[in-house]
Amino acid sequence: MKVIDTDIAEVKIIEPRVFGDARGFFMETWNAQVFRELGIDATFVQDNHSRSVQHTLRGLHYQIRQPQGKLVRVTRGEVFDVAVDMRKSSSTFGQWVGTLLSESNQRLLWVPRGFAHGFYVVSESADFQYKCTDFYAPEYERSLLWSDPTLAIEWPIADKCQLILSEKDRDAVPFIDAEYL
Template sequence: MKITVTKIPDVLIIEPKIFGDERGFFFESFNSKSWQEKTGLNTNFVQDNHSRSQKNVLRGLHYQIQQPQGKLVRAILGEIFDVAVDIRKKSPTFGQWVGEILTAENKKQLWIPEGFAHGFLVLSENAEVVYKTNNFYAPEYDRAIRWDDGDININWNIKITPLLSQKDKNAPLLKDADIFD
């Protein structure tokens, strides 16, 4: 696998080695030994999640204020713009974001560590996203930040209002949100 460090060094782009021929392809989507050797992280993933969404659905920006989750995200159908926002108050990259196009074709993955809010926008007609987490979902600690917060200023590159859940419509701005010290 190839690891690319983003402008926020804790967020990584993972590109697996793909073996393909006229029959199709094969790749290891996760190998704990390779993961630890290449990233230096000893991550114990405990939960896999899978979502399906239609075009222009925006999910996020989500995180857990306690029991924070690191996430290894990939698209297995379609195309998404995946975003991580640093919400660690003492971090030199606090309030900054990183985005990456993840597709079923490019098979890239984005590692989003604890202390980051995560969201994605569906670019294709439909998309299925799977992600591993290193902590369990805890609804009582679930939080969100507005996707269009001007202080974060994410370039979603969209001209229409995305399809949002009620939770995401009502999410606070970063300045009013629970964040990590």
């Protein structure tokens, strides 16, 4: 596996080795020993899978207690994936990184605990799968406003598209009013 550093040291893009032939392909997406050697020492307790249609934006979500580290990937389609540092004590507090994840680039993104996370579906639809280091705790979940001008996230939203948001994401709070970790 190859690790690509981002502007936030703890957030990593991972390119797995893909073995392909006329039958298709094989790749290993999780191996505790290999990831530990890459500096990602995580124990996962929950796997999730979502399917979303084009122009859906999910996030930015995080938990103020039981924060979740997430290893995310796209198995069908393409998304623009974003992580925002919510850790007050961090030198990158309030900064974000974003990357395209797709079935064709087969990249994974490591989003450590203490980050808000979200994605925008670029393709016609997308299957998004992720492993979590802690259980979902709705009472601790918070939503950060995806369009906050303070964060200035450069979402690749198509001109004149009808963005699809949940009520929770429409009602999300700006960064200045958010609860931090």
